Each structure stands twice: as C-alpha cells, then as structure tokens.
Amino acid sequence: MSDTLSKIEKRTAYILILPAVFIVFSIILFPIFANVWISFKEVGLKDIRIPEPRAKKIVKSIKDNPDQLKIIYKLRNSSLILEIRDVKFQDKLPKNIKPINLDERCSVKSNKIYCKFGNWEAKYRENFQILLQSSDGKQINKKELKNIKPKLTGKSDNILLNTNFTLKNFKKVFFQNEFFDLLSTTFYYTFFGTIGSIVFGILTAQLVNQKFFGRTFMRSVLLFPYVGPVVALAYTWELLLDPYSGTLNNLLMNFQVIQEPLNLLGQKYLTINFFGFDLKLRLALTTVIIFEIWRYFPLAFLFILARLQAVPKELYEAAEVDGAGPLQKFINITLPQITAVISILFMIRFIWNFNKFEDIFLLTGGASGTRTLPINVYEQGFTISDIGMGSAVSIVIVALLLIFMFVYFKLIGKRADEN
Amino acid sequence: MKTKSLIYYSLISSIFLFSLVSIWKILVTLQGIELKNFNFAIIITLGIAISLLNILIGDKLNYIIKSTFFALIFTFIDGYIVQLMPIWYNIGIFGILIFFSLKINKYNQKYLATEHSSQIVVFDFLTLFGIVLFSFVILFPFYMMLITSFKTQAALLINPLDFSINFNQDFKELFKSYFVIFDTYKFGRYILISTFVSVGTVIVTLIFAIPAAYAVARLNFFGKNFLSTSILIIYMFPAIVLVIPLYTVFSQLGLRNSVGGLLIVYTATTLPVAIYMLQGYFRSIPKELEEAAIMDKLNWFGIIIKIILPLSIPAISSVALYVFMIAWNEFLFSLMFLDNPNSFTLSRAIQYLSGDAETPRQYLMAGSVVVTIPVLLIFVYFEKYLVSGLTAGSVKG
Numbered sequence: 001m002s003d004t005l006s007k008i009e010k011r012t013a014y015i016l017i018l019p020a021v022f023i024v025f026s027i028i029l030f031p032i033f034a035n036v037w038i039s040f041k042e043v044g045l046k047d048i049r050i051p052e053p054r055a056k057k058i059v060k061s062i063k064d065n066p067d068q069l070k071i072i073y074k075l076r077n078s079s080l081i082l083e084i085r086d087v088k089f090q091d092k093l094p095k096n097i098k099p100i101n102l103d104e105r106c107s108v109k110s111n112k113i114y115c116k117f118g119n120w121e122a123k124y125r126e127n128f129q130i131l132l133q134s135s136d137g138k139q140i141n142k143k144e145l146k147n148i149k150p151k152l153t154g155k156s157d158n159i160l161l162n163t164n165f166t167l168k169n170f171k172k173v174f175f176q177n178e179f180f181d182l183l184s185t186t187f188y189y190t191f192f193g194t195i196g197s198i199v200f201g202i203l204t205a206q207l208v209n210q211k212f213f214g215r216t217f218m219r220s221v222l223l224f225p226y227v228g229p230v231v232a233l234a235y236t237w238e239l240l241l242d243p244y245s246g247t248l249n250n251l252l253m254n255f256q257v258i259q260e261p262l263n264l265l266g267q268k269y270l271t272i273n274f275f276g277f278d279l280k281l282r283l284a285l286t287t288v289i290i291f292e293i294w295r296y297f298p299l300a301f302l303f304i305l306a307r308l309q310a311v312p313k314e315l316y317e318a319a320e321v322d323g324a325g326p327l328q329k330f331i332n333i334t335l336p337q338i339t340a341v342i343s344i345l346f347m348i349r350f351i352w353n354f355n356k357f358e359d360i361f362l363l364t365g366g367a368s369g370t371r372t373l374p375i376n377v378y379e380q381g382f383t384i385s386d387i388g389m390g391s392a393v394s395i396v397i398v399a400l401l402l403i404f405m406f407v408y409f410k411l412i413g414k415r416a417d418e419n
Numbered sequence: 420m421k422t423k424s425l426i427y428y429s430l431i432s433s434i435f436l437f438s439l440v441s442i443w444k445i446l447v448t449l450q451g452i453e454l455k456n457f458n459f460a461i462i463i464t465l466g467i468a469i470s471l472l473n474i475l476i477g478d479k480l481n482y483i484i485k486s487t488f489f490a491l492i493f494t495f496i497d498g499y500i501v502q503l504m505p506i507w508y509n510i511g512i513f514g515i516l517i518f519f520s521l522k523i524n525k526y527n528q529k530y531l532a533t534e535h536s537s538q539i540v541v542f543d544f545l546t547l548f549g550i551v552l553f554s555f556v557i558l559f560p561f562y563m564m565l566i567t568s569f570k571t572q573a574a575l576l577i578n579p580l581d582f583s584i585n586f587n588q589d590f591k592e593l594f595k596s597y598f599v600i601f602d603t604y605k606f607g608r609y610i611l612i613s614t615f616v617s618v619g620t621v622i623v624t625l626i627f628a629i630p631a632a633y634a635v636a637r638l639n640f641f642g643k644n645f646l647s648t649s650i651l652i653i654y655m656f657p658a659i660v661l662v663i664p665l666y667t668v669f670s671q672l673g674l675r676n677s678v679g680g681l682l683i684v685y686t687a688t689t690l691p692v693a694i695y696m697l698q699g700y701f702r703s704i705p706k707e708l709e710e711a712a713i714m715d716k717l718n719w720f721g722i723i724i725k726i727i728l729p730l731s732i733p734a735i736s737s738v739a740l741y742v743f744m745i746a747w748n749e750f751l752f753s754l755m756f757l758d759n760p761n762s763f764t765l766s767r768a769i770q771y772l773s774g775d776a777e778t779p780r781q782y783l784m785a786g787s788v789v790v791t792i793p794v795l796l797i798f799v800y801f802e803k804y805l806v807s808g809l810t811a812g813s814v815k816g
Contacts, residue, residue, distance in 0.1 A: 006639065012719050013640035020631035020690055021646070027687030028653055031664035038664060048667045160667065207549045218550060220799055221557055227798045227805070228561075229748040231766040232787030235773060236564045239780055245579045247449075247563060254448060254580060255457055294556070302809060325535030326542040355657030358750045362770070374659040381663050382755075394660040405655060 032398060038391040040165040045385035047159045051079030053087045053120065053152040055128075059142050069097075069132045069142070073150065075117070077124040084124075084154035089115035091150040096136045103128070120154070169392035177376070177393075186372040188282070189289055189360075190353040196293035198345055201300025206334070208301070209308045219305075226298035234362035237291055241265055268369040284368035288360055292353065300345050307341045308334065347408045351401065373397050424537040425474065431544045432523055433466025438548060439515050440497075442555055447508050451581035458500055465493055473523050474531070482524045490516035522547065561791075568596050568785035575781065596785035604772060604782070606765070606789060613765040613790075616678055617746040620685040621739045624693050627686065628738070632697035633723055637709070647698070654691040658751050666755055676759050684752050689742045696741075696808070700734035701727060733804065740801050741808030744794055765790040 056074040077084050089106075091113045093099070099108060106115035113130065173179060208219050225233065240247050241264040249261040262270070262283070270283040315333050324332065357374040360366060366375035373393060381390025441457050448454045469489050476485055494513045498504065530536060566582045567575070574581065584593070591598065600606045634640070635647055665684065666675070674680035704727065712722050728735070753767040763771060769786040772778050798805055 009638050010640045013634040013638035016630035016634040016719070017646070020627040020694060023627060023683070023687050024653060024690050027665070027684055028656060028661060031661040032656060034664035034668070035660060038667070048670055050671055203549060204553060207546055210546055212550065218554065220802055221554060223798070224557055224561065224795065227744060227794055229766055229790045229794060231750055231769050232564065232791045233560065235769065235783055235787055236560045239567065239784070240560060240563060245575060247579060250579045251445060251448065254455060256455065299809070302806065323534060325538040327538050351655055355659055357659045374657070377659050377663070387663055387667060390663045394663060398660050401655065405652065
C-alpha cells in the first residue's frame with residue numbers, strides 16, 4: 001500500500017516539476033552546451049541563416065493570343081554560401097488551364113505542376129518559364145493565377161550541424177585578442193566594483209541602522225539605483241558626465257576645480273602629477289567602476305542592514321558598560337557580526353560583476369580601455385560577426401565562473417561545517 | 420573639557436556646515452544663478468567660530484535665541500561675500516544655519532569632557548554627513564533625468580547648468596518631449612509591449628514555478644537534492660553566455676523578433692529563483708493542513724489551489740513583483756532579439772533612440788522617465804514585498 005503511494009507521489013512530483021525543468025533546460029543549460037559546440041566551429045553571423053529556395057511568380061499575357069499566358073518564376077538560392085540539394089517545386093493551376101511545351105524537368109498531375117530542379121549551388125539564379133493554354137476558350141484570370149503561391153523544398157547543410165571542427169577560435173581568443181588585457185580589465189572592474197559596493201554598503205547600513213528622522217524614506221531612496229532600469233540610468237549618467245554639455249564638468253569648471261573639461265567616459269588614461277610622480281589613472285574604467293558601485297551598493301546595503309538589525313542590543317550595552325567608544329564597538333562587535341555576510345556578498349557580487357554586460361555596453365560600448373570579457377563576447381559575435389569566436393569567449397567565461405563557484409561552494413561548505 | 424574633543428568637534432562640525440552650504444550652492448547654481456566660489460576658507464572659519472561660540476555661550480542663552488543669532492550672523496556675512504543673490508538663496512542659508520545650530524546645541528563643556536566624546540562627535544557628524552551626501556548622490560541623477568525632459572534643446576545648449584523650469588509656459592510646451600515621444604516615436608506601443616511581456620512573464624513563471632516548488636518542498640522523488648542545488652548553480656550563469664546560442668537557434672526557428680520568444684527566455688531566466696523562493700516558503704506551511712486535505716480525497720492539484728495558494732499570497736506577491744521588475748528592466752535579450760521597431764520593448768526603444776546621434780537628449784530623458792517611473796512607484800508602494808524578493812533573489816539563504 002505505502003509502496004504504491006510513494007510511487008504515486010514520485011509520479012506526481014515528476015509531473016509537477018518536468019515543465020519547469022524542461023524550459024530551464026532548453027533555454028539555459030542547452031545554450032551552455034551549445035556554446036561548446038559552436039566554439040569549435042568557424043561560423044559567421046551570415047552562416048546561421050538556413051538557405052531557402054525561393055521563387056517570385058510573374059504572370060504575363062501574350063500579345064495577339066488571349067487564350068495563352070506566360071508565367072515566369074524567378075528562382076534563386078537565398079544563400080550566398082551554401083548549396084541546396086534536391087530542390088522540388090510544386091504549383092497549382094486553375095482547372096481550365098493546361099501547360100504547353102512543358103520543361104522536361106516537370107510533370108503535371110491533376111492540375112498541379114511538379115518539378116525536380118536538382119541541386120542549386122550558392123547564389124544560383126534562373127528564370128523559369130511556363131506557357132499556359134486555356135482549354136475551354138475562356139479568358140484566364142491573371143489575378144487568380146498570381147495569388148497561388150508555389151511551394152519549394154530542398155535539403156541543405158546546416159553549418160551548425162556538420163562535424164567540421166577547428167581549434168582556430170581558441171587560438172584567436174588566446175593569442176590574437178589581447179587576451180591578457182581583456183582579462184586584467186575584467187578583473188579590475190570586478191574587483192574594485194565589488195569592494196567599492198561592499199564598503200559603501202557597510203557605511204550606508206551603519207547609517208540607516210541608527211534612529212533619525214526620515215529613516216524609512218532614506219532606506220527606500222538608497223535602493224533606487226538598484227531597482228531603476230539600467231538603460232535609463234546609464235543614459236542619465238552619460239548626460240551627466242558629458243565633457244561639453246554635461247552637468248558635472250560644467251559644475252566643476254564653474255567652481256574652478258578643473259580648468260579643462262574631462263572626458264570621463266571617452267579618455268583612456270588620465271595623468272595625475274602626484275608629488276613629482278606621474279601616475280596614470282585609467283579614467284574611463286574608473287568612471288565605469290564608479291557607476292557600477294553606485295548601482296550595486298544598495299544590494300550590499302540591504303544584506304548588511306538585515307544582519308545588523310539581528311545583532312542583539314545586549315552586546316552593545318555590555319560594551320558600553322565596559323567603556324568602549326563607538327569606534328571600538330564598530331570594530332569589536334559590528335564587524336565580526338557581519339564578516340559572514342560580507343564574505344558571501346563578496347563572492348556573489350564578484351561573480352555577478354564578472355558577468356556584467358549592460359552597464360559598460362551602454363556607457364562606453366567597450367571603448368577607451370573598458371573592454372571586459374562579456375563585452376568581447378558581444379563584439380566578436382555581433383560587431384565582427386564571428387559567432388564561433390563569440391562562443392569561444394563565452395566558454396572562457398563559463399570556465400572561469402565554474403572555478404569561482406567551486407571556490408565559493410568550498411568556502412560556504414567550510415563555513416557550514418564550522419557552525 | 421578635553422582640548423582634543425574640542426578640536427575634533429569644531430573641525431568636524433565646520434566641515435559638515437561647509438558641505439551643507441556647498442550642496443545648497445550647487446543647487447542654486449543649477450537654477451541658472453551665477454555663483455563661482457565655495458569660499459572654503461571663510462565658511463570653515465565661520466563654522467569654527469560658531470562652534471566655539473556655541474560652547475562658550477552654553478546654556479546661558481535660550482537655544483532658540485542662540486540659533487537665530489548664529490544664523491543671522493552667518494547669513495549676513497555670507498550675503499555680504501557673495502552679494503546680489505535672490506532673497507530665497509539667503510533664506511536657504513538661514514534655514515541651513517538654524518538646522519546646524521540646533522544640531523550642535525547638544526554639545527557643551529560637560530558633554531565634551533566625557534569619555535570617548537571626541538569619537539562620538541565624529542560619529543554623529545559622519546552620520547549626518549552621510550545622510551546628506553548619499554541622498555544627494557543618489558537622487559541627483561534622477562532629478563537631472565526629470566528636469567532635462569522638461570527643457571528644450573536650445574536652453575540646454577545655452578546654459579547646461581540652468582535646471583530651472585519655466586512653469587508659466589503652456590502645458591503643451593512644458594510636456595513637449597513627452598508628446599513627441601508618444602506621437603513620433605510610438606512610445607505608447609512600447610509601453611504596451613513592455614507591460615505585456617512583463618506581466619506575461621510573471622504569469623507564465625508562476626504557472627511553472629508553483630507546482631515545481633511544491634514538488635521540491637513536499638514530495639519525495641529521485642534526484643530532489645541534486646535538483647535543488649542545481650537550481651542555484653543555474654541561476655549563477657549569466658545571460659551573456661546564453662546569448663549566442665539562443666540567437667542562433669531562435670534565428671533558425673524564426674522566434675527572433677517575436678515577443679513570444681522574449682517571453683520564453685525571460686521565463687526561463689527567472690524560473691530558478693522563483694522556484695527557490697517559493698519552495699522555501701512552502702516548507703514553512705504546516706503539513707497537517709495538507710494531510711487533512713488528503714483525507715478529504717483532494718488530489719495534488721486541489722491541494723495546491725485550495726490550500727497552498729491562499730496561504731502563500733505574500734511569497735507569491737514578492738516573487739511576482741521581483742519577476743516583473745526583472746522583466747521590465749531587462750535589456751540584453753531585448754537588444755539581441757528585437758530589431759524590428761514594431762516589437763520593441765521600452766528599454767530597447769530608448770537604446771534605439773539613442774543610437775541616432777541627432778535625437779535631442781530631452782527626448783531620451785523623457786523616455787527614461789517613462790521607463791523608470793513605473794518601477795519606482797511599484798517599488799515604493801510594495802517595498803516590503805520587493806525587498807524580500809531582492810534579498811532572496813540575489814543570495815542563497
């Protein structure tokens with residue numbers, strides 16, 4: 001009895017869960033594996049269109065002979081690169097019409113024309129004609145004839161499905177793509193973005209954890225950058241930072257902080273004279289990192305605040321009795337209480353920032369030294385139109401991610417053991 | 420009284436005063452008024468003088484009289500230095516000084532003599548400073564977005580610092596950018612598409628996620644543990660690595676450029692987190708309720724509809740709001756999949772608009788306001804639900 005019950009339970013469970021698993025599998029897991037496949041192929045953006053046989057039908061009357069009509073089919077292979085094999089053609093004729101002098105590739109069966117055109121190489125074109133004769137002397141309705149659409153079928157190689165593999169893409173990724181420049185930019189962006197958002201998260205959480213007028217309002221406001229749409233925020237920042245008509249540059253020049261406008265998003269390096277040393281600051285990258293921090297510190301704030309509110313008040317009271325000042329309280333009570341949250345946050349945000357695409361894409365498009373790996377995926381795939389290369393870069397990202405996740409789960413597991 | 424505390428107190432309070440006055444000056448500059456100098460040295464000196472006087476006077480004067488006195492002195496000196504300012508500028512300065520004097524009123528000789536007083540003073544002012552600074556830094560871009568959408572191209576070019584709005588002009592003139600984006604750029608249609616996609620994603624996600632989450636929470640089946648950990652791992656994979664294969668496959672299937680294709684992708688990317696959030700909540704519902712239902716011969720479908728759903732309204736709302744927000748704000752897939760202006764979402768439409776260098780930026784900002792306002796309203800109104808969604812959505816446990 002219980003056996004059948006558990007069987008029913010299992011079956012129900014699978015019924016309930018399979019639709020969700022199926023959709024996640026086909027949209028998320030399948031593409032990750034498909035990336036591996038595509039990355040070993042030489043595929044361009046134009047190759048992914050499946051070649052189609054096409055026909056444009058033109059009906060023409062013939063002078064001095066109202067009983068006859070001519071149809072011209074402009075046949076072509078839609079692909080510029082691939083051939084189509086075994087092209088078959090089919091078109092219907094109105095009942096009172098018969099073809100005369102039919103092409104030898106074709107045959108007629110119960111008012112339908114069937115043709116076998118064989119193989120069409122790439123860019124193939126042909127003007128194919130059929131002469132028609134009305135069998136009962138009535139005039140042929142041209143419009144009716146034109147509205148019947150011919151059907152064409154053919155077989156073609158799908159470049160994605162054949163088994164020609166190559167290592168070219170990976171060679172290019174590692175040796176012709178300024179790979180280490182990409183990697184270091186990505187790491188700078190990820191690391192400083194993560195650290196910055198956590199530092200500001202701690203500051204703001206500490207702030208909001210105190211009592212003051214308008215505290216709930218402040219809490220909502222702090223989350224605005226995180227919930228706002230990235231497109232709107234990125235364009236607003238772009239306007240704000242514009243070197244000529246931007247508010248920030250004009251303000252700074254108005255108050256004589258700077259003499260010349262700074263192209264914050266378009267200048268790769270800014271040389272700063274620091275006690276006689278020339279320091280080169282990566283200006284555009286720094287700006288993009290600041291935007292990143294501005295947009296994502298609210299998340300750190302949210303987590304740290306939740307943790308701070310769970311710290312027992314007695315701890316602080318006891319410390320006060322022992323004569324601890326605010327700084328000591330912060331270092332000896334608050335910080336140890338939030339280290340666990342911070343380490344989780346660090347790893348989560350590190351992984352997310354590593355994959356960030358939209359922010360940089362909208363602000364600089366990857367120019368002036370802000371090209372990270374995700375931006376490179378887009379550039380390779382859709383700007384240079386090399387799908388294979390794009391996939392290869394994606395694979396590199398996935399591999400690095402897997403390493404991060406391995407470390408993350410190792411550390412989380414360790415922490416769970418300790419508690 | 421400790422000298423160290425006194426020095427800390429007067430320095431930090433005057434720096435705080437300087438930052439308040441400077442933010443006010445920036446806001447005044449943005450009304451198109453010419454103001455070229457923060458007068459750092461003078462304001463800091465005045466600030467230190469006021470802080471010290473405050474300690475010196477102590478309780479000998481009523482605090483209201485004292486604050487008014489400080490504020491008046493400061494306003495007069497500041498007004499003399501900058502000169503020829505509209506009266507509301509001086510009123511603002513006066514208000515800031517009243518606020519500042521009330522804040523420093525609590526510090527006196529006795530207070531500064533206590534242990535750790537220097538630290539406490541620094542912490543107090545850092546808190547105030549932080550509140551002012553963070554509010555300013557966060558709200559300023561939103562403020563700029565809103566104001567720019569009401570300006571004209573010419574006004575923006577003449578003086579980029581002039582944020583003042585002329586409310587005396589015609590209603591149609593004031594909202595011109597909005598009329599243009601709705602008339603010329605079909606933003607009404609994009610709002611409809613974005614709403615359809617987002618609400619559709621919420622509904623489809625919930626239809627798939629609720630049964631799956633119930634199964635993970637309650638039923639025993641082979642591969643359950645594997646499934647619940649892999650949900651989280653899958654959630655970590657970023658959209659950018661899915662883009663190329665999805666683009667290729669969707670192109671070949673003819674799903675690209677269709678709102679339906681977008682809906683499928685959004686559903687799949689939000690499903691893992693929806694299942695994760697819901698199953699956590701379902702576990703907290705007492706099992707006895709369902710056991711009673713099984714006695715009543717309800718099947719699984721009945722249990723979910725009649726027992727689980729009514730009890731999980733809060734969790735379902737936070738998932739729904741979270742998913743709505745994700746779908747509404749999503750940009751990457753709409754960029755990849757949509758290139759026909761007839762099926763654009765709002766985000767994609769704004770990006771398309773910006774692609775044309777000729778597009779006046781007040782139109783761009785009007786579009787940004789249109790896409791931002793709904794999420795911010797929903798967020799402020801349903802903050803409690805959304806915050807729990809955000810928390811669960813971004814981290815495990």
